[in-house]
Amino acid sequence: AQRVTQPEKLLSVFKGAPVELKCNYSYSGSPELFWYVQYSRQRLQLLLRHISRESIKGFTADLNKGETSFHLKKPFAQEEDSAMYYCALNPAEYGNKLVFGAGTILRVKS
Amino acid sequence: DAGVTQSPTHLIKTRGQQVTLRCSPKSGHDTVSWYQQALGQGPQFIFQYYEEEERQRGNFPDRFSGHQFPNYSSELNVNALLLGDSALYLCASSRQLNTGELFFGEGSRLTVL
Numbered sequence: 001a002q003r004v005t006q007p008e009k010l011l012s013v014f015k016g017a018p019v020e021l022k023c024n025y026s027y028s029g030s031p032e033l034f035w036y037v038q039y040s041r042q043r044l045q046l047l048l049r050h051i052s053r054e055s056i057k058g059f060t061a062d063l064n065k066g067e068t069s070f071h072l073k074k075p076f077a078q079e080e081d082s083a084m085y086y087c088a089l090n091p092a093e094y095g096n097k098l099v100f101g102a103g104t105i106l107r108v109k110s
Numbered sequence: 111d112a113g114v115t116q117s118p119t120h121l122i123k124t125r126g127q128q129v130t131l132r133c134s135p136k137s138g139h140d141t142v143s144w145y146q147q148a149l150g151q152g153p154q155f156i157f158q159y160y161e162e163e164e165r166q167r168g169n170f171p172d173r174f175s176g177h178q179f180p181n182y183s184s185e186l187n188v189n190a191l192l193l194g195d196s197a198l199y200l201c202a203s204s205r206q207l208n209t210g211e212l213f214f215g216e217g218s219r220l221t222v223l
Contacts, residue, residue, distance in 0.1 A: 004152075034210050043113075044153070044200065044214040086152050090210045096143055096202070097166045098210065100152030 002027045002091040006101035013077050014109050021072040021104050023061075023087030032090040033070040034098070035061055039083045047072075047085070057081070077108045111137045114215035116201050122221045123191050131186040131218045135203030141165075142184040143212065144176060145200040153200055159184050188220075196222045 003026040013019055025031060035047040048056045050063040050070060061072045070087060084105050088098040115134045123129050135142050141160045145153035155168035159178035178184045182203075188195055198219050202212035 032210055043216050046211050049210055088152075088210075096141065096204050096210055096212055097155050097158060097168070098153075098212065099155070100145075102150070102152050 002089055002099045004087050004089050004099050004101035006085075006087055006104045008104045009102070010105045010107065012107045012109060015079055016076050019072075019074045019077045019081070019106065019108075021085050021087075021106065023070045023072065023101060025068050025070065025087075025089050027068075027089055027091055029091065031063070031065075033061075033063055034088045034090070035059070035070075035072050036086045036088055036100070037083050038086070044086070077106075079108045079110055082106055082108045114201055114203050114213050116199075116215035116218050118218055119216065120219045120221075122223060124223050125191055125193060127191050127222075128187065128189045129191060129220060131199050131201075131220075133184045133186070133201030133203075133215060135182050135184070135201075136213045139203035139205055139213065140182050141204045142178060142182065143202045143204070144184070144186045145202065146170075147198040147200055147217070149197070156186070191222045193222050196220060 005024045033050045037047040038044045059074045084103050086103045087101040113136050117132045143158040144156040147153045156170050157167040158165045162178045173189045175187045198217040200217045201215045204212050
């Protein structure tokens with residue numbers, strides 16, 4: 001069965017500190033992984049996907065198939081990064097049947 | 111473009127009743143997916159509609175059914191409501207070939223008493 005685990009419910013860091021939001025997945029096939037973000041009073045939105053290998057708002061995420069991880073990183077946290085972050089796995093060959101983790105709240109303190 | 115719109119935003123039902131939630135996809139999108147998000151959990155996939163047919167389904171009972179109309183809008187129906195059906199129901203739209211990039215609505219908050 002496909003599963004996404006985000007071990008931290010809450011991550012609190014100071015502004016300017018590095019951030020790493022952990023995500024581990026369980027899937028026997030070739031995974032397609034995503035990070036979604038929900039800012040306060042906004043809807044859930046895509047932050048980045050592993051196949052694009054791009055940096056969005058300073059965030060990057062590398063797929064590590066050996067460790068089955070897809071951790072989200074940012075070298076210097078900003079207050080506007082405070083949000084709920086969800087890691088998601090698409091196990092289907094096509095379509096958007098995403099499996100989401102439980103989410104991690106990131107709080108960036110000034 | 112208003113993006114994905116859902117209605118109603120909030121509703122309260124009692125056990126055993128039936129509910130219908132509605133969703134209009136983002137302009138240019140033809141695929142609609144529904145997710146259930148219980149408190150403190152991530153969204154859980156219910157089903158996906160494309161070309162007016164259910165294409166994929168998650169682990170939800172037959173009490174959960176849906177429909178997609180020719181204009182790509184969609185409905186989610188839940189029969190014989192249980193207390194455990196209380197949740198935020200999210201609609202997401204996408205282009206059929208654009209895997210994983212979902213555009214979400216703000217959700218319909220269902221409370222079952």
